[in-house]
Amino acid sequence: MELRQLKYFARIVDLGSITRASQSLHVAQPALSLQVSKLEEELGVQLLTRSVRGVIATEAGAAVYRHAQAILRQIDATQLIAAQADGGPAGPVTIGLPWTVTAVIGLALLKEVTTTLPSVRLEVVEGPSSVLAQMLAEGKLDLAVVFDNMIDGGLLMKPVVYEPLLFVGAYQSLAGLRDCTLADAVQKPWLMLSRPNGIREAIERVLAEQDLKSRVVAEINAPRLLIEAVVAGIGFSILPSCAMDEHLRTGKLDAIPLEGGSLGRTVYLSNSRVFAQTRASEYVYVIVERLMREAVREGRWNAKWIGMDGTS
DSSP states (O other), rough: OOHHHHHHHHHHHHTTOHHHHHHHOOOHHHHHHHHHHHHHHHHSOOOEEETTTTTEEEEHHHHHHHHHHHHHHHHHHHHHHHHGGGSOEEEEEEEEEEEHIIIIHHHHHHHHHHHTTTTTEEEEEEEHHHHHHHHTTTOOOEEEEEESSEEEEEEEEEEEEEEEEEEETTTTTTTTTOOHHHHHHHHHHHEEOSOHHHHHHHHHHHHHHHEEEOOEEEHHHHHHHHHHHHHTTBBBEEEEEGGSHHHHHTTTTEEEBBGGTOEEEEEEEESSSSSSHHHHHHHHHHHHHHHHHHHHHTTTOOOOOOOTTTTO
């Protein structure tokens, strides 16, 4: 297998056409087709099929395409690292952060990386935990913070934080209450984040176990809009404290533990088992872990530190 074969194949899939890929790569169509045929022969599977819309990847081709993207991305990073090696850690680092974690450490992470690692180009991708975990497994991310151990085998999952989930309402809507059971919570209208969302899926599993049904009045795909809707009194929601730290500090929201604080989620700092970390990504990993630990210890993150540094 040659690197150029993966490059040619990935470009064909990107453009959906051998003709356009040939023009983009400045490689004659017969030579391009020959290299893809050799790749298919070596792998023993068909990678591409022709349709009225052009060329599309087969199921096996789609899997190879994702892997090829990761390999090509690492090759690009290697070139940059080699060019800047004398200046310390260098190259691109892409990290996936759920929006709740971005709210706690995102700005601090950007400031520290740009200040202390000037030759590292940090890219922050925000998204649902399940999506970030999949992207990490496919080599599209170097690191990710994810919730609960959803993917086996392909990821190194280091548990660092446990955070309880809170039942949240507008100011004074939960006045006088110190705790809330799910049976009590389902009596009120709920605002929930759209799927895929780890909190929602976890709560729905517990509801099913207790034979309870919630009354979801709206599903919202924009986390900040969901919080604004709760502040406005449109409904209640279930969120971790880090999602609404500012609103809690300024008294715009009421929040109480669910089920005595027994409902929560584990936060993992993760990297791939398959794709080796670069020196730059190792440095960023250390920074992220430290920023998360500091946020917990300083009370900016209402959670328990469970990282393997001997403290809690």
